[in-house]
Amino acid sequence: MLIIGNGRVVTRDSANPYIESGAVAIEGTQIKKVGDLETLKKEFPDAEFIDAKGKIIMPAFVNAHEHIYSAFARGMSVNGYDPKGFLDILDGMWWTIDRNLTLNDTYLSAMATYIDCIKNGVTTIFDHHASFGSIEGSLFEIERAAKETGVRSCLCYEISDRDGMDKARASVKENADFIRHALKDDTGMIAGMMGMHAQFTISDETMELAAANKPDGVGYHIHVAEGIEDLHHCLKHYGKRIVDRLMDHGILGEKTLLGHCIYVNEHEMDLIKDTNTMVVHNPESNMGNACGCPPTMHIVHKGILTGLGTDGYTHDMTESYKVANVLHKHHLCDANAAWSEVPQMLFEGNVQIAERYFPQKLGVLKEGAAADVIVVDYIPPTPLHAGNVNSHVLFGMTGRDVVTTVANGKVLMKDRELLNIDAEKVLADCRQAAGALADRINSR
Structure with missing residues (x-):
């Protein structure tokens, strides 16, 4: 069990769109419960806790066309x-x-x-x-x-x-x-x-x-x-x-x-x-x-x-x-x-x-949805509520403000540190391979 809490929760759930001081409880690959922090901590006292420190907790993004x-x-x-x-x-x-x-x-x-x-x-x-x-x-x-x-x-x-x-x-x-x-x-x-x-x-x-x-x-x-x-x-x-x-x-x-x-x-x-x-x-x-x-x-x-x-x-x-x-x-x-x-x-x-391609409920923080959750380092300088969330995302956030990323219940990045990936080695290998690719192309 994992709780991500002590943050402003943007759920994308029309029945419960925004929680000022909230948390998301995750069990396995799914969201178990969304609510206020104290209630969830009392209900799941043994859960691992990730402190959002007042940042934004929201669903992870989908990219519909990559190369x-x-x-x-x-x-x-x-x-x-x-x-x-x-x-x-x-x-x-x-x-x-x-x-x-x-x-x-x-x-x-x-x-x-x-x-x-x-x-x-x-x-x-x-x-x-x-x-x-x-x-x-x-x-x-x-x-x-x-x-x-x-x-x-x-x-x-x-x-x-x-x-x-x-x-x-x-x-x-x-x-x-x-x-x-x-x-x-x-x-x-x-x-x-x-x-x-x-x-x-x-x-x-x-x-x-x-x-x-x-x-x-x-x-x-x-x-x-x-x-x-x-x-x-x-x-x-x-x-x-x-x-x-x-x-x-x-x-x-x-x-x-x-x-x-x-x-x-x-x-x-x-x-x-x-x-x-x-x-x-x-x-x-x-x-x-x-x-x-x-x-x-x-x-x-x-x-x-x-x-x-x-x-x-x-x-x-x-x-x-x-x-x-x-x-x-x-x-x-x-x-x-x-x-x-x-x-x-x-x-x-x-x-x-x-x-249409994946069985999970995505893009929302609610019970039974896929545990795809991000924490964004954004402390709003103006009031934030369910009615103006999109404006805050548009004008206040960038992707690199994301500090924690969870996919399918697995923590992939915490406090900007990638877990289970040796990023330094991977990127070194990429630089070497990319250089060799450029040499092949330009030696034609």
Whole structure:
């Protein structure tokens, strides 16, 4: 038994949203009880106690779209890289990196990413992986890192024809093998999807192959209309818009997650809504790649389940919250935009997306929910209550304010110290491997 208490508890439970001096009692992998500190300490006198010292106690974050394989890009310079558009960015940087990754690089990239996730209070991620230099076994290497660090993970490999049909078939097989493996997992911490890069790098033949090899019970994770080039390609080669092509191949559905959706029209949104398909918005990446601003506010208003992701650009969900908030205000020239929609995406949408793949009740501190709890070093300078919590998160917190992270009842970080992970050694290994990767790329 563990009690995290003596803090301001933000529960995300509408029946009991805020406790000024509260505590969370954890038994095993679940929350046993939430209430005031003295009551819980009397009820569970033998419980281990973590003193929040007046800080914020709240549910851990979910990241609905990650790219673990991008970890070694930080600080990397690729000879001759001078992109003139989104396709140049993909081929010149990201596809160049993924073609040169070894299985050990993938494992270490996952370790580095998971360490950052823990430090930023993220305990559940949906990752979209690519390593066309080493496909077979890559998802299993990420799973190994996930289990070592304790971060709940839904994994997939991005199928693409961009490096030929042999690798396309290998990527389908990697997805299918991992999905079957994940479906047997009884921990509730690992899941799998059928990953796809984007329609403009996937032929009809490969889409049919993916469908034929996809186990029942899972959907697809695919980039959709991230760049205008994707839309132009689909119109030119297939005579239809992207979401229509996905619909024709049976890709849409309640277990499918569409990343970005920048260049989608009203008709496509209706298809997404009617098929109960999920969408994830990635604001920093869209801005950083100069891809454009998606109609996310309209997507949310149509009732489409929409989440928030980082696209590997960061691992701090509060950063994505801040950027999404200002992006849509600026884009729409409307100071009232995004106040409710973005926190809905982060605190509700991401949780609902995760619950389509994981059995636990996530994103809330209440009896029976998963014991995913963080303590945030934030002492409010103004009154904090149930009605203004989101404003305090938006303007007062960053991911690096997280001091303690608990996932599935296991303390992963306490007082900023990572437990059960030799972070110094892992990061030293990462620096060595990343340096070797850069040397391989630039010696081509």
